[in-house]
Amino acid sequence: MNTAAGGPDAGSIGEHEEPPxxxxxxxxxxxxxRLPVMRTEEGWSPSPGGLVRALYPLLRATGGKWIGWxxxxxxxxxxxxxxxxxxxxVPISAAEVELYYEGFSNDGLWPLYHDALRESTYDAxxxxxxxxxxxxxADVLAAESPVGALVWIHDYQLQLVPAMLxxxxxxxxxxxxxxxxxxxxxxxxxxxxxxxxxxxxxxxxLVGFQRPMGAMNFVASAQQLLDVEAxxxxxxxxxxxxxxxxxxxxxxxxISIDVAxxxxxxxxxxxxxxxxxxxxxxxxxxxxxxxxxRLDYTKGIGLRLRAFGRLLEQxxxxxxxxxxxxxxxxxxxxxxxxxxxxxxxxxLVGSINGRFSRLGLPVVHYIYRTxxxxxxxxxxxxGDVLLVTPFRDGMNLVAKEYAAAHIDGDGxxxxxEFAGAADELTDAVLVNPHDEQAxxxxxxxxxxxxxxxxxxxxxxxxxxxSKFDLHGWADRFLDALxxx
Ligand code: ADP
Ligand code: F6P
Numbered sequence: 189m190n191t192a193a194g195g196p197d198a199g200s201i202g203e204h205e206e207p208p209x210x211x212x213x214x215x216x217x218x219x220x221x222r223l224p225v226m227r228t229e230e231g232w233s234p235s236p237g238g239l240v241r242a243l244y245p246l247l248r249a250t251g252g253k254w255i256g257w258x259x260x261x262x263x264x265x266x267x268x269x270x271x272x273x274x275x276x277x278v279p280i281s282a283a284e285v286e287l288y289y290e291g292f293s294n295d296g297l298w299p300l301y302h303d304a305l306r307e308s309t310y311d312a313x314x315x316x317x318x319x320x321x322x323x324x325x326a327d328v329l330a331a332e333s334p335v336g337a338l339v340w341i342h343d344y345q346l347q348l349v350p351a352m353l354x355x356x357x358x359x360x361x362x363x364x365x366x367x368x369x370x371x372x373x374x375x376x377x378x379x380x381x382x383x384x385x386x387x388x389x390x391x392x393x394l395v396g397f398q399r400p401m402g403a404m405n406f407v408a409s410a411q412q413l414l415d416v417e418a419x420x421x422x423x424x425x426x427x428x429x430x431x432x433x434x435x436x437x438x439x440x441x442x443i444s445i446d447v448a449x450x451x452x453x454x455x456x457x458x459x460x461x462x463x464x465x466x467x468x469x470x471x472x473x474x475x476x477x478x479x480x481x482r483l484d485y486t487k488g489i490g491l492r493l494r495a496f497g498r499l500l501e502q503x504x505x506x507x508x509x510x511x512x513x514x515x516x517x518x519x520x521x522x523x524x525x526x527x528x529x530x531x532x533x534x535x536l537v538g539s540i541n542g543r544f545s546r547l548g549l550p551v552v553h554y555i556y557r558t559x560x561x562x563x564x565x566x567x568x569x570x571g572d573v574l575l576v577t578p579f580r581d582g583m584n585l586v587a588k589e590y591a592a593a594h595i596d597g598d599g600x601x602x603x604x605e606f607a608g609a610a611d612e613l614t615d616a617v618l619v620n621p622h623d624e625q626a627x628x629x630x631x632x633x634x635x636x637x638x639x640x641x642x643x644x645x646x647x648x649x650x651x652x653x654s655k656f657d658l659h660g661w662a663d664r665f666l667d668a669l670x671x672x
Contacts, residue, residue, distance in 0.1 A: 213250075213338065213666060213667075213670055214334075214336050214337055214338050214361070214670060215252060215253075215333075215334045215336075215337045215338070216247070216250060216251075216252035216253070216337065216338050216340060216666065217252060217253045217254075217255065217329065217332060217333045217334075217337050217338070217339045217340070218243060218247060218252060218253065218254045218255065218340050218341075218342065219254075219255040219256065219325055219328075219329055219339065219340070219341045219342065219346060219349060220239055220240075220243065220254070220255075220256045220341075220342040220343060220345075220346070221256060221257055221289070221293070221342075221343060221345035221346060222235040222237075222239075222240060222256050222257055222259060223235065223254060223256040223257065223258055223259075223275050223277060224240045224243070224244040224247075224254060224256075224270075224273075224275070225258075225270065225275070226258055226259030226260070227258045227259055227260040227263060228259070233558075234558075234561075235259065236482060236517050236519060236558060237482065237519075238367065238443070238582075238583065238584075238585040239342055239343060239367050241445070241561075241585060242443050242444070242445065242446075242585065242658055242661075243342070244273075245446045245449060245658065246446075246658060246659070246662045247273045248271045248272060248273055249659070250662075251272050251273065252273060252274070253273070253274040253275075253276055253332055253333075254273055254274070254275050254276065255276045255278060255325065255328050255329060255332060256275075256276075256277070256278060257277065257278055257279075257280050258277050261280065261281060261282040261285055262279055262280075262281050262282065263277065263279060264277045264278065264279035265277055276328060276332055278321075278324055278325055278328050279324075280321060283317070284317050284320070284321055286522075287311075287313055287314045287316075287317030287318075288314070288317040288318045288320070288321040288345075289345070290520065290522050290523050291309065291311060291313075291314035291317070292311070292314035292315055292317065292318040293318065293344060293345045294520050294523055295308065295309045295314075295523055295525070296308045296309050296310055296311070296314060296379075297344045297379075298344070298368070298486075299525070300371060300375060300376070300378065300379060301344060301368050301369055301370065301371050302368065302369060302371075302486045302579070302580040302581075303369075303371070303375070303579060303580045303606075304371075304375055304378075305485060305486060305579055305580065306485060306525045308378070310378075310379070310380050315380070315381055318348070319348060321345075322346055322347070322348035322349050322352060322388070323348075323352055325341075325346055325349050325352075326348075326349045326352035326353040326355075326356065327356075329341075329349065329353050329357075330353060330356040330357045333357060333360055335359055336359060336360070336361075337360055337361075338360075338361050338363065338666055338669050338670060339353065339360050339361065339362050339363065340363045340364075340365065340665070340666070340669070341353075341362065341363070341364045341365075341392075342364070342365055342367065343365070343366060343367045343368065344366060344367075344368055346364075347364075347385050347388045347389055348384065348385070348388035349364075349388070349391075350362050350364050350388055350389055350390075350391030350392040351387055351388045351389075351390065351391030352388070352391070353391065354391040355391075361393050361394075361669050361670065361672060362391060362392045362393055362394075363392060363393060363394040363395075363396065363665060363666075363668075363669040364389055364392045364394070364395050364396065365395075365396040365397075365441060365443075365665065366395075366396070366397050366398070366402065366582070367398065367443065367582045367583070368398075368582040369398065369399070369401075369402050369580055369581075369582055369608070370397055370402035370403070370405045370406045371405060372405050372408075373405065373408050373409045373412055376405070376409050377409070377412075377413070382409070382413055383413050383414060386406075386409055386410050386413055386414055387414065389406070390410065390414075390416070390429065390431045390436050392436055393434075393435075393436065393437065393669060393672045394436075394437045394438075394439075394665070394668055394669045394672060395436060395437070395438045396438075396439060396440070396441035396665055397438075397439070397440050397441070398440065398441075398442055398443060398582045398583050398608040399440055399442065399608050399611060400424070400425040400439075400440045402440070402582075403425065403426065403427070403438050403439055403440050404420075404424060404425075404427070406438060407420065407427045407429065407438055410429055416429050416430060416431055417429070417430045418430075418438075425439060425440055426438060426439035426440075427439070435672075437668070437672065439668075441661060441664055441665050442583060442608060442611065442612060442656065442661070443582075443583050443585070443658070443661050444585075444588060444653060444656050444657045444658045444660065444661045445585055445588045445589055445592060445653065445657065445658050446657065446658045446659070447588075447592045447653050447654055447657040447658070448657075450565065450589055450592035450593055451592055451593075451595055453561070453562060453565045453593075454565050454568070454569060454592070454593040454594075454595050455595055459562075459565055459566045459569060460566075460569070462563075462566035463566040463567075463569040463570040464570075466566060466567060466570040467570050470511050470513070470553065470570075471511070471549045473508075473509055473510060473511045474509040474510065475509065475510045475511075475572045475573060475635050476511055476512075476513060476570055476571050476572050476573070477496065477510065477511070477512040477513070477571070477572070477573045477575055477631070477635070478512070478513050478514075478515075478567065478568070478570075478571030478572075478573065478574050478575065478590075479492060479512070479513070479514040479515070479516075479574075479575045479576075479577075480514075480515045480564065480567070480568075480574075480586045480590075481514075481515075481516055481517070481586065482516070482517045482519040483516040483517060483518060483519055483526065483529060483530055483533065483556065484519060484520075484526070484529070485525055485526070485528075485529040485579075486578050486579055486580055486581060487577070487578045487579075487581070488577035488578045488579050488604065488621050489514060489516065489529075489533050489577075490529070490532050490533055490536055491577050491579075491621050491627060492575045492577045492621075492627070492631075493512075493514070493533065493536040493537065493540060493552065494536065494624075495624065495627045495628050495631055496512050496540065496552070496631070497536070497539070497540040497543075497544075498624075498628060499628055499631060499632065500540070500543075500544050500551065501543075504628070504632055505631075505632075505635065507544040507545065507546070507551040508546075510551075510635065511549075511550075511551055511552070511553065512551065512552045512553070512575075513552075513553045513555075513567070513571070514533075514537070514552065514553070514554050514555070515555045515557070515559060515564075515567065516533070516554070516555070516556050516557075517557070517558045518556060518557070518558065530556070533554075534554070534556075537552050537554040540552050564589075565593050568589060568590045568593035568594070569593055569594065569596070571590065571599065572598075572599060572600070572635075573599070573600050573601075573602065573631070573634045573635060574586070574587070574590045574599065574600070574601045574602070575602050575631070576601060576602065576603045576604060576607060576609070576616075577602065577603075577604045577619070577621040577627065578604050578606060578607050578621070579604070579606060579621065579622070580606045580607075581604070581606065581607040581608060581609075582608050583607065583608035583609055584603075584607040584608065584609045585609075587601060587603055587607060587609040587613055587616070588609060588613070588653050591613070591646065591649035591650050591652075591653050592650070592653055594646055594650070597643050597646050597647060597650075598639070598642055598643060598646060599642065599646055600616075600617060600634040600637055600642050600645065600646070601613065601616035601617065601634075601649065602616065602617045602619055602627075602630045602631055602634050603616035603617065603618055603619070604618075604619060604620075604621045605618050605619065605620055605621075606620075606621070612652050612653075612656065613649055613652060613653075614648070614652075615644075615645040615646070615647075615648030615649045615652070616645070616649065617630045617633055617634050617637075618630075
């Protein structure tokens with residue numbers, strides 16, 4: 189590892205330090221709101237969320253540049269290198285964190301793009317800050333991208349960057365991938381700056397979404413708002429939009445995980461031992477139900493806790509045989525919707541434990557912390573039933589990581605139909621989490637499932653993720669971009 193002054197210590201964001209693999213492609217430059225590492229009071233640590241988890245191993249393997257924010261205000265150390273990746277920090281001021289990040293991105297776009305699950309704030313000052321930060325990213329990209337590079341911009345925080353970058357660097361091939369859902373036009377059209385967002389994205393050569401539905405929602409909004417011509421494929425999964433004589437390609441590119449990496453970690457003796465220890469510590473229950481999420485109101489953590497509580501109350505689950513573990517990563521803590529969600533979850537945990545725990549043996553184990561990936565893997569292995577119950581989720585990588593970690597071929601997933609992962613993971617117990625009874629029934633089905641069926645379903649899940657893993661995802665996107 190090679191780190192410049194101001195950069196993190198060796199090994200802080202990854203177990204593996206493979207040298208960059210030379211690939212026959214133009215240089216890659218990634219831009220995302222966050223760098224893969226963030227500055228905290230304790231020093232540098234891995235950034236949260238599925239985006240970093242997916243992209244970082246990829247860039248580590250291919251080499252390239254990553255442009256993003258350190259997570260601290262007014263902080264822009266000199267570019268530094270980690271594991272063969274050049275990290276280029278973009279400064280964001282305290283006022284911009286409030287307006288661009290907490291405000292427009294996470295209190296405006298985030299709820300709107302997730303089925304308007306919470307009221308969005310639409311504020312002109314926030315919009316101005318979003319524009320200013322997007323322009324800064326575009327300027328850094330314009331300065332840092334080698335001639336003819338593939339520039340890959342990520343997620344809803346940076347939707348204006350493609351057009352801003354194209355205005356400065358028409359030589360680049362510009363791709364954008366949205367990690368979260370793109371809403372139907374009826375919802376999207378609430379956004380006061382809807383035309384500007386679509387125009388920003390149309391600066392791309394290729395725009396990728398998690399699901400075909402997201403891709404088609406985007407095409408429909410572009411047509412309705414900007415009156416552009418679009419040619420859809422017969423299967424209505426992809427389209428080409430004409431913009432000022434340029435062709436913008438649109439399609440689904442469902443993201444995945446590094447299956448081999450997770451399997452390798454899961455196979456170690458230390459992982460097996462740690463999984464047994466976890467089970468013993470929980471009082472050797474018959475079934476461990478597990479939830480692993482950022483503490484986000486989209487994830488349906490409260491729904492699953494309530495369902496668990498009702499099942500205990502009805503005697504369909506037994507506190508001496510069934511325990512639940514919920515690990516929740518702190519996230520966006522300055523935003524009121526997140527504070528409310530945390531209070532509600534902690535109230536539920538307290539109330540269920542107050543009613544059903546025994547001395548020294550809580551029935552819900554709740555951890556409000558980010559835990560290192562190497563500790564998450566034994567937890568996945570110890571979990572007999574994974575509960576993934578979002579109201580809406582772009583993909584949900586946890587659902588894929590759990591299957592990859594179950595090299596023992598056992599384990600069941602209860603999975604919301606509203607997670608992108610449900611398109612592929614059809615061997616999970618799929619459920620509409622809005623339906624209380626259906627959710628309870630799905631949990632009981634998973635808990636009581638016969639070993640033979642569990643193994644058959646897990647084999648299906650594992651075959652699916654092996655077929656479409658992270659490297660396949662990136663190759664598909666980057667090859668499509670390079671071929672344009
Ligand atoms: P999102 O991107 O919305 O956070 P995903 O499920 O796609 O949701 O990705 C979450 C990522 O964060 C996964 O890679 C998962 O391993 C990781 N993660 C989730 N919760 C925790 C936690 N408490 N500690 C450590 N990592 C976590
Ligand atoms: O894709 C979901 C996402 O919002 C990513 O953009 C982000 O990296 C992750 O979740 C974590 O959120 P945040 O960067 O706001 O902490």
